[in-house]
Amino acid sequence: MPPFRFPIPQGTLDMLILQILSLEPAHGYGIAQRLEQVSREAVQVNQGSLYPALHRLEQRGWLKAEWRESETGREAKFYSLTRAGRNQLAIEKESWNRLTAAVGLIFNEGQ
Amino acid sequence: MRKLLNLFRWKRQRLEKDLDRELRYHFERRVADRINAGLSEAESRRQAQIELGGVAQVQEEVRDTWIWGWLDDLARDIRFAFRSLGNSWLFALGAGSVLALGIGTNTAIFSVVNTVLIQPLAYPDARRIVSLEMLHTNTGRTSPEVSDPDFRDWQAQSSSFEAMAYCFGEDDVATIVNGRAEFANYRLVSPDFFAVFGLPPSAGRLLPRTGQARVVVVSREWAEAHFGHAEAAIGKTIAVYGGALEIVGVAAPGFHYPEETNIWAPAGRLGQSRVYRGLQVIGKLKPGVGLASARTEMQTIGARLAHQYFEDRFTNVTLTPLKEHLTGNVRLTLWLLMGAVSLVLLIACANIANLQLARSAARTHEIAVRAALGADRGRVVRQLLTESFVLTGLAAVGGVLLAHGIVRGLLALSPVDLPRVEDVRIDGTALLFALGLMLVSTFAAGLLPALDASRRNTSDALKQGGSKGAIASGSGRLRSALAVTEIALSVMLLAAAGLLLRSFEALHQVDLGFTSQHVLAAYTQYVVTNRKEAQDRIAFYRDLLRRVRAMPGVEAASGAAFLPLGKEPRPRIDYFMEGQPEPPPGERPKCEYQAITPDYFKTLKIPLKQGRDFDERDTIGRPRVAIINDSLARAAFPHESPIGHRIRIQRGPQWLEIVGVVAGARWRDPSQPPPPELFEASFQGKGGSLSLFVRTTRNDAGFGEALRRTLQDMSPSVPIHFETMDEMFSEALAYPRFRTELIGAFAGIAALLAALGIFSVLAYLVGQRTRELAVRRAVGAQVSDLIQLIAGQGLRLVLIGLVLGVVGALAAARLLAGVLFEISPWDLGAYAGATAVLGITAMLAILFPALRVVRIDPLIALRHE
Numbered sequence: 021m022p023p024f025r026f027p028i029p030q031g032t033l034d035m036l037i038l039q040i041l042s043l044e045p046a047h048g049y050g051i052a053q054r055l056e057q058v059s060r061e062a063v064q065v066n067q068g069s070l071y072p073a074l075h076r077l078e079q080r081g082w083l084k085a086e087w088r089e090s091e092t093g094r095e096a097k098f099y100s101l102t103r104a105g106r107n108q109l110a111i112e113k114e115s116w117n118r119l120t121a122a123v124g125l126i127f128n129e130g131q
Numbered sequence: 132m133r134k135l136l137n138l139f140r141w142k143r144q145r146l147e148k149d150l151d152r153e154l155r156y157h158f159e160r161r162v163a164d165r166i167n168a169g170l171s172e173a174e175s176r177r178q179a180q181i182e183l184g185g186v187a188q189v190q191e192e193v194r195d196t197w198i199w200g201w202l203d204d205l206a207r208d209i210r211f212a213f214r215s216l217g218n219s220w221l222f223a224l225g226a227g228s229v230l231a232l233g234i235g236t237n238t239a240i241f242s243v244v245n246t247v248l249i250q251p252l253a254y255p256d257a258r259r260i261v262s263l264e265m266l267h268t269n270t271g272r273t274s275p276e277v278s279d280p281d282f283r284d285w286q287a288q289s290s291s292f293e294a295m296a297y298c299f300g301e302d303d304v305a306t307i308v309n310g311r312a313e314f315a316n317y318r319l320v321s322p323d324f325f326a327v328f329g330l331p332p333s334a335g336r337l338l339p340r341t342g343q344a345r346v347v348v349v350s351r352e353w354a355e356a357h358f359g360h361a362e363a364a365i366g367k368t369i370a371v372y373g374g375a376l377e378i379v380g381v382a383a384p385g386f387h388y389p390e391e392t393n394i395w396a397p398a399g400r401l402g403q404s405r406v407y408r409g410l411q412v413i414g415k416l417k418p419g420v421g422l423a424s425a426r427t428e429m430q431t432i433g434a435r436l437a438h439q440y441f442e443d444r445f446t447n448v449t450l451t452p453l454k455e456h457l458t459g460n461v462r463l464t465l466w467l468l469m470g471a472v473s474l475v476l477l478i479a480c481a482n483i484a485n486l487q488l489a490r491s492a493a494r495t496h497e498i499a500v501r502a503a504l505g506a507d508r509g510r511v512v513r514q515l516l517t518e519s520f521v522l523t524g525l526a527a528v529g530g531v532l533l534a535h536g537i538v539r540g541l542l543a544l545s546p547v548d549l550p551r552v553e554d555v556r557i558d559g560t561a562l563l564f565a566l567g568l569m570l571v572s573t574f575a576a577g578l579l580p581a582l583d584a585s586r587r588n589t590s591d592a593l594k595q596g597g598s599k600g601a602i603a604s605g606s607g608r609l610r611s612a613l614a615v616t617e618i619a620l621s622v623m624l625l626a627a628a629g630l631l632l633r634s635f636e637a638l639h640q641v642d643l644g645f646t647s648q649h650v651l652a653a654y655t656q657y658v659v660t661n662r663k664e665a666q667d668r669i670a671f672y673r674d675l676l677r678r679v680r681a682m683p684g685v686e687a688a689s690g691a692a693f694l695p696l697g698k699e700p701r702p703r704i705d706y707f708m709e710g711q712p713e714p715p716p717g718e719r720p721k722c723e724y725q726a727i728t729p730d731y732f733k734t735l736k737i738p739l740k741q742g743r744d745f746d747e748r749d750t751i752g753r754p755r756v757a758i759i760n761d762s763l764a765r766a767a768f769p770h771e772s773p774i775g776h777r778i779r780i781q782r783g784p785q786w787l788e789i790v791g792v793v794a795g796a797r798w799r800d801p802s803q804p805p806p807p808e809l810f811e812a813s814f815q816g817k818g819g820s821l822s823l824f825v826r827t828t829r830n831d832a833g834f835g836e837a838l839r840r841t842l843q844d845m846s847p848s849v850p851i852h853f854e855t856m857d858e859m860f861s862e863a864l865a866y867p868r869f870r871t872e873l874i875g876a877f878a879g880i881a882a883l884l885a886a887l888g889i890f891s892v893l894a895y896l897v898g899q900r901t902r903e904l905a906v907r908r909a910v911g912a913q914v915s916d917l918i919q920l921i922a923g924q925g926l927r928l929v930l931i932g933l934v935l936g937v938v939g940a941l942a943a944a945r946l947l948a949g950v951l952f953e954i955s956p957w958d959l960g961a962y963a964g965a966t967a968v969l970g971i972t973a974m975l976a977i978l979f980p981a982l983r984v985v986r987i988d989p990l991i992a993l994r995h996e
Contacts, residue, residue, distance in 0.1 A: 047153075048153055048156070048157050049155070049156065049157045049160045049161070051158070066184060067157075067182045067183050067184070068182075068183050068184030068185065068188065068192075069184075069192070071153070071154065071157075071189050071193050072189070072192040072193050072195065072196050073152075073190070075150075075193045075196040075197065075200075076196040076200065078201075078202075079196060079197065079199075079200025079201075079203070079204070080200070081510075087149075092157075092160070094156065095152075095156075096153075096156050097149065097153045097156070099150070105977045
């Protein structure tokens with residue numbers, strides 16, 4: 021019986037993808053694996069929703085993609101962050117931090 | 132366009148294939164991982180499948196992001212375009228108005244062309260209605276006039292027609308309605324006339340097939356004007372030519388064929404002669420019968436009749452769709468206008484492309500930054516095209532609004548007889564046309580600049596910094612090419628306008644052979660029913676003229692049977708000379724016929740060359756006399772004086788003695804040389820009712836009314852209407868004037884746009900080379916050298932444009948040949964004029980940017996570093 025995992029909040033997936041790709045370019049399967057590692061305990065990511073998200077980010081110009089040889093020797097589509105994507109990630113981190121800080125403040129008020 | 136679609140299809144296919152590969156990679160890696168973890172292959176596949184949640188569904192979701200992404204981009208591009216146009220609102224305003232003007236004029240002219248030339252006539256199955264005409268095989272000309280026996284043979288022997296009918300008659304026939312004398316346009320028609328048009332009556336019934344001769348059908352508008360409404364007209368009696376007729380029906384609303392007919396009456400039995408040709412024949416083809424097969428059938432019949440009847444031996448039949456028959460003389464004018472406005476639009480597009488190039492040069496840095504931020508070339512092109520699209524979209528809205536105004540202006544300017552001109556409006560088809568123009572101009576004006584801008588080297592542009600980016604030399608060449616194109620196209624238009632103007636001038640200056648100045652022409656009709664009344668009529672006009680001559684300010688007054696300048700075509704008749712054998716019918720020489728009172732030549736200042744004018748002695752019972760013009764004198768008496776010779780005309784058995792020879796006059800059409808003419812004396816009982824010509828000492832607006840009062844004092848039952856001869860002349864030149872004014876206006880617009888084009892190219896050039904020019908100044912170049920440098924470059928473009936334009940104009944000039952009067956399509960003056968006008972405008976456009984060189988400070992060279 022796997023432990024209880026709550027579904028990922030709307031919009032957070034995009035931010036996680038940008039974060040993962042800010043470290044190094046990766047293909048879809050790689051991103052899925054990384055997501056699974058970091059969120060094994062807490063967050064459930066439907067792998068099916070990964071690809072629409074990737075394409076959406078590419079459309080917005082935050083990601084760019086190219087086909088190149090992967091670690092298994094087969095061609096895979098590698099995504100990497102564009103400059104606009106990097107800016108976007110910074111903006112999202114900033115607003116996430118502000119949000120969580122604000123929420124934390126409210127929760128701590130009563131104690 | 133197909134290429135573009137293919138590009139889209141190809142791109143789409145590539146996207147799909149990539150997505151498929153991407154998902155398969157994921158799936159297979161997952162399966163491999165599971166197998167490594169110790170699961171069976173089947174189980175691994177099952178789990179991977181579940182985790183991915185169905186490949187098809189994922190694909191569908193990804194496709195959604197593509198579409199939304201595309202729409203999202205579009206919305207963003209449009210927002211961005213508005214902002215960007217707002218930032219350079221001067222450009223937007225300038226380019227937008229130029230395009231609006233282009234789209235507006237095109238839409239307006241198109242809606243005229245569409246209504247007048249393209250849309251079918253407003254009758255049921257109008258496409259099946261044809262006009263049948265006589266083809267004169269010896270001259271190759273066609274004539275709408277057909278004889279009654281020929282018509283009956285055509286009708287009886289053909290099987291292609293559902294109905295065939297004829298009509299004939301005259302305009303301005305004396306009519307008495309509600310007890311008042313006035314003119315009406317009257318036509319006699321054969322029984323199937325209304326069946327050809329297939330329109331039901333507004334009230335009452337259409338003409339009966341048999342019997343009942345004294346009945347008429349009137350037009351709806353005429354009935355309403357005289358009796359209030361259609362039903363009220365039924366059963367009323369009117370008098371036409373003095374005979375009482377009963378109104379039995381009112382035609383469908385808007386029906387007034389032919390021309391502006393008010394009254395239709397059944398034609399009785401006509402003459403048996405095949406030479407007396409005066410009927411206009413129309414027919415409606417049976418459903419499913421093609422024009423070609425009907426034409427073949429009629430040609431067979433025509434050939435048979437030509438074989439059978441001596442009078443018809445040089446004739447055959449031709450068939451034209453009624454629409455073409457009615458619009459024949461405006462076709463060329465309208466298509467010329469359409470051509471002219473398309474050129475204007477092309478020039479406008481070239482101009483905007485040019486301005487865009489200048490702008491995108493200034494925006495090189497902005498575009499480079501966007502490219503560096505990851506926008507691919509297609510994305511940049513798309514954004515710039517969206518900008519053009521927004522611009523042309525706004526321009527199209529402005530253009531359609533403008534087109535409304537232009538159409539109204541056109542209708543005010545247009546010749547009154549432009550068929551169906553009253554129906555012209557900006558309708559759905561015209562809007563679609565405007566939309567098409569918008570799309571075309573988006574690409575025409577936007578594609579080249581967009582491709583050019585996206586081609587610039589990103590890193591170069593970024594290194595330069597600021598808005599003064601590096602300029603690819605290709606862009607300069609493109610701009611020059613556009614400016615040259617604009618100049619060439621405007622030269623073509625200007626040359627066309629020049630030719631029309633010269634021809635119009637020639638028409639105006641042509642010696643008509645008679646004076647129109649201060650001459651009033653008054654049309655009257657005195658109806659007679661018997662010989663006694665005919666005698667009274669002569670006395671009436673003699674008395675009327677005597678009174679008119681006594682009116683203050685009258686210099687000369689006279690009467691004639693037919694009005695000039697196409698108002699009333701004069702009959703062309705055969706003539707025979709005494710002592711010469713009579714040629715067989717069809718080979719007889721012809722002249723135009725007119726019956727006049729004394730002083731006619733004096734009133735119109737037509738010089739008498741030999742002999743005498745008619746005078747008071749030339750009355751009934753005296754020897755019959757005639758006057759001929761010098762065209763007829765030359766044709767009939769090439770070697771001797773015609774005075775004293777006798778001549779006979781088709782209309783009567785009597786010989787007429789020639790008593791005078793007058794100069795020829797361009798009576799019918801200013802563009803045609805005077806035809807042979809023969810005049811008879813009206814007071815010898817010839818010509819019937821008269822039109823009066825009165826020459827006064829000065830232009831007197833009230834004189835016509837005074838004349839009307841004089842006439843009505845004498846007899847209230849003689850209707851009159853009048854016009855000055857100058858007005859008539861001006862009407863006769865309505866089409867040439869219409870063409871000349873409009874094409875002239877369009878050519879003017881084109882020249883201005885071309886000047887703007889060359890100006891912007893040079894201004895841009897000076898701007899780009901500021902530093903170079905400053906360096907030249909610093910190392911000692913004179914201002915005049917620099918001006919020469921810049922102006923020289925401009926002049927080269929202008930020269931190339933002028934040469935190309937003249938070559939193009941010469942190639943296109945043949946199209947104009949049909950509307951030119953006494954001017955060759957290769958008229959040197961027109962081309963020289965066009966070249967000069969554009970040359971001078973272009974010089975000015977060159978001068979201003981070139982003079983900016985003077986203000987260049989050599990220090991800029993240093994400051995820039």
